[in-house]
Amino acid sequence: MEPLLELRGALKRYGPDASVGPVDLSVPAGRTLALIGPSGAGKSTLLRLMLGLLRPDRGEVRLRGVPLDPDDEGARRRYGYVVQGGGLFPHLTAAENAVIVARYLRWDKRRVGARLETLSALARLPPEVWSRFPAELSSGQAQRVGLVRALFLDPDLLLLDEPLGALDPITRAELQEDLRAAFQELGKTVVIVTHDLAEAAFFGDALALLRGGRVVQTGTLADLIRTPAEPFVARFVHAQRALKIPGAEA
Amino acid sequence: MSRAALAVALALSLAGRAASAEGARLRIGSKAFVESEVLGELAHELLSAAGVAAEHRRALGGTRVLWEALLRGDLDAYPDYTGTISKEILGGAAGPGLSGIRSALAAHGIGVTDPLGFEDTYALGMRPALAGRLGIRRISDLARHPELRLGLTHEFLDRVDGWPALRAGYALPQRDVRGLDHDLAYRALAAGQIDVTDLYSTDAEIRKQGLVVLEDDRHVFPEYQAVFVYRRELEERAPAAVAALRRLEGRISAAEMIDLNARAQIDREPVPQVAAAFLREHLGVAPAEGSEGLAARLLARTREHLELVGAALLLALAAAVPLGVWSARRPAAGRVVLSAVGIVQTVPSLALLVFMIPLLGIGTGPAVAALSLYALLPIVRNTHAGLTGIAPELLESARSLGLPSWARLLRIELPLASPAILAGVKTAAVIAVGTATLGALVGAGGYGQPILTGIRLASVPTILEGALPAALLALGVQALFDALERVLVPRGMRRDRKV
Numbered sequence: 144m145e146p147l148l149e150l151r152g153a154l155k156r157y158g159p160d161a162s163v164g165p166v167d168l169s170v171p172a173g174r175t176l177a178l179i180g181p182s183g184a185g186k187s188t189l190l191r192l193m194l195g196l197l198r199p200d201r202g203e204v205r206l207r208g209v210p211l212d213p214d215d216e217g218a219r220r221r222y223g224y225v226v227q228g229g230g231l232f233p234h235l236t237a238a239e240n241a242v243i244v245a246r247y248l249r250w251d252k253r254r255v256g257a258r259l260e261t262l263s264a265l266a267r268l269p270p271e272v273w274s275r276f277p278a279e280l281s282s283g284q285a286q287r288v289g290l291v292r293a294l295f296l297d298p299d300l301l302l303l304d305e306p307l308g309a310l311d312p313i314t315r316a317e318l319q320e321d322l323r324a325a326f327q328e329l330g331k332t333v334v335i336v337t338h339d340l341a342e343a344a345f346f347g348d349a350l351a352l353l354r355g356g357r358v359v360q361t362g363t364l365a366d367l368i369r370t371p372a373e374p375f376v377a378r379f380v381h382a383q384r385a386l387k388i389p390g391a392e393a
Numbered sequence: 394m395s396r397a398a399l400a401v402a403l404a405l406s407l408a409g410r411a412a413s414a415e416g417a418r419l420r421i422g423s424k425a426f427v428e429s430e431v432l433g434e435l436a437h438e439l440l441s442a443a444g445v446a447a448e449h450r451r452a453l454g455g456t457r458v459l460w461e462a463l464l465r466g467d468l469d470a471y472p473d474y475t476g477t478i479s480k481e482i483l484g485g486a487a488g489p490g491l492s493g494i495r496s497a498l499a500a501h502g503i504g505v506t507d508p509l510g511f512e513d514t515y516a517l518g519m520r521p522a523l524a525g526r527l528g529i530r531r532i533s534d535l536a537r538h539p540e541l542r543l544g545l546t547h548e549f550l551d552r553v554d555g556w557p558a559l560r561a562g563y564a565l566p567q568r569d570v571r572g573l574d575h576d577l578a579y580r581a582l583a584a585g586q587i588d589v590t591d592l593y594s595t596d597a598e599i600r601k602q603g604l605v606v607l608e609d610d611r612h613v614f615p616e617y618q619a620v621f622v623y624r625r626e627l628e629e630r631a632p633a634a635v636a637a638l639r640r641l642e643g644r645i646s647a648a649e650m651i652d653l654n655a656r657a658q659i660d661r662e663p664v665p666q667v668a669a670a671f672l673r674e675h676l677g678v679a680p681a682e683g684s685e686g687l688a689a690r691l692l693a694r695t696r697e698h699l700e701l702v703g704a705a706l707l708l709a710l711a712a713a714v715p716l717g718v719w720s721a722r723r724p725a726a727g728r729v730v731l732s733a734v735g736i737v738q739t740v741p742s743l744a745l746l747v748f749m750i751p752l753l754g755i756g757t758g759p760a761v762a763a764l765s766l767y768a769l770l771p772i773v774r775n776t777h778a779g780l781t782g783i784a785p786e787l788l789e790s791a792r793s794l795g796l797p798s799w800a801r802l803l804r805i806e807l808p809l810a811s812p813a814i815l816a817g818v819k820t821a822a823v824i825a826v827g828t829a830t831l832g833a834l835v836g837a838g839g840y841g842q843p844i845l846t847g848i849r850l851a852s853v854p855t856i857l858e859g860a861l862p863a864a865l866l867a868l869g870v871q872a873l874f875d876a877l878e879r880v881l882v883p884r885g886m887r888r889d890r891k892v
Contacts (some may be wrong), residue, residue, distance in 0.1 A: 222795075
């Protein structure tokens with residue numbers, strides 16, 4: 144089956160000796176790919192290449208087999224993009240934030256209302272949240288509103304950049320569960336960036352481990368543990384597993 | 394968006410209103426000194442009494458400004474002097490006498506009345522004590538005293554028949570020669586800060602201060618008979634107006650003119666009252682309308698002032714916000730735009746007003762244009778700062794949604810920048826309220842009118858009649874914008890918001 148999203152030798156340069164790529168990566172439809180790696184490994188840059196916010200200096204990004212044109216602003220409406228903190232606009236209420244693109248596209252009111260209701264349930268947001276401004280939301284609520292905004296147009300592909308990064312552990316655990324349930328219910332193709340191996344394994348059907356702008360290894364968590372492609376993979380996996388409290392694992 | 398459209402429409406209608414309100418009436422001008430104002434007011438009241446709708450644009454400036462305005466048709470008539478016309482306006486090209494002037498002016502489509510009866514020639518004056526001690530009676534005596542300090546009016550310094558002719562004609566050696574306003578020069582003379590100043594021979598102050606008028610023993614100064622110049626088309630369009638002007642021919646003697654000047658300048662009688670009294674006593678003319686009360690004056694000036702500020706602000710807004718957006722989007726162009734509006738700001742406001750005269754004539758037009766140029770900088774700069782100050786992650790968030798550039802600008806970027814833009818407009822408005830007082834110099838009226846008159850008459854109450862309301866208006870504008878901030882700035886980003 145043709146992958147929904149495919150990177151072919153995609154490379155983005157930053158100055159003479161900093162670059163991300165070349166990366167070859169494909170995301171099959173309906174699956175979740177977790178991009179993982181240490182800070183500065185190029186995870187967010189890779190996500191921006193996938194979204195067409197950045198134009199690759201070499202190679203290409205294909206969505207459903209068609210090369211992505213970063214000048215085609217409308218093409219980004221086929222994606223849902225969630226950033227850390229939700230990326231909400233402070234001058235708009237939660238509802239205005241969520242429906243901004245639908246309103247630009249002149250959806251009729253009933254359709255907007257119905258969609259908001261469906262997604263509220265999915266994101267487990269109480270109705271009173273919608274009239275509040277971002278500054279009045281808890282960080283978990285802001286993140287959920289960001290998710291509703293990203294899903295509003297029913298995109299082909301959902302991209303999440305460290306969506307749980309700034310949350311306290313309890314909120315984080317709740318949102319993890321709710322996010323995974325939502326992904327499963329929607330059957331969406333998802334790319335999620337995280338630096339946390341456990342979170343990556345929790346969400347991802349497959350993991351792609353990045354280091355210094357290159358994909359070092361792709362596979363399941365078990366693949367990464369059993370057959371590390373290079374010593375760095377073993378080090379990364381071991382460092383994160385060592386953080387687990389001794390005796391907490393069965 | 395609809396708000397912006399409304400603003401532009403309002404600006405255009407204000408400008409249109411200002412233009413059309415000036416259409417039908419004849420416009421009499423006067424130069425920025427008391428005698429010219431009195432003569433202008435005499436003409437204004439005579440015309441009004443003859444049933445000709447007319448207004449008096451008082452104290453517009455110097456000869457050049459008035460002459461250009463007359464040629465352009467911004468003015469229909471104003472009082473001038475034969476010497477000024479032949480030397481300064483016609484550059485010495487006229488034949489001898491009034492008939493020479495008349496035929497030379499006719500070539501420009503300008504007519505001239507017969508002399509009004511008095512001569513107001515240039516002269517030099519000194520304090521009697523100093524003149525007596527040094528034994529100075531004639532201008533030629535000045536050549537022996539190079540240490541004397543001369544304070545001359547700006548126009549006299551520049552005019553070909555003024556200081557340049559005098560210095561050459563008498564070989565005057567003085568080095569300490571400075572430019573002063575005419576009325577300030579008298580005070581500087583009284584205070585002993587200067588020793589010699591140029592006078593008009595009908596100045597009220599000569600009598601008041603007992604000044605010694607030095608004899609022009611080499612006859613450098615030409616004859617300065619007072620006359621009215623007017624657009625010749627008036628003879629067809631409004632013959633009654635020309636007839637009314639001509640009623641003043643030969644009717645004002647030098648003594649009477651000094652008396653009129655003294656009443657206006659020293660006794661501080663309002664000019665319209667001085668003119669009305671003269672017309673009643675000497676020509677048996679009852680002025681058509683009585684002088685208006687303080688409240689009516691204030692109301693009219695407030696309206697003029699608000700129109701100036703409002704129209705200027707709306708025009709500036711319509712230009713500055715797009716300029717600010719453009720400079721935020723294109724950093725290279727932005728630097729050019731920001732320095733250009735910065736340079737405009739460094740041009741002295743008075744000079745900017747005067748630059749506008751050849752382009753737009755006199756009246757509301759040039760004042761609004763100059764004021765709106767001044768209002769550009771704070772608005773452009775704040776729009777630019779507001780837009781470039783938006784957090785990059787919000788900009789990316791907006792791009793990631795797939796909204797096109799203009800939709801991002803209208804729905805996200807401008808609202809986020811709105812507190813900064815509004816602060817810029819507030820600054821521009823407060824500055825405009827202050828600067829608009831200079832509009833009176835080009836005949837745009839407003840609170841500057843009494844300030845100007847007050848400075849000329851050294852009358853603090855008259856100055857305050859303009860300065861106080863201007864200060865109050867500035868405070869009011871400030872308060873208005875503070876209130877607007879509460880309405881216009883999106884609720885989610887007000888500073889005082891409790892979270």
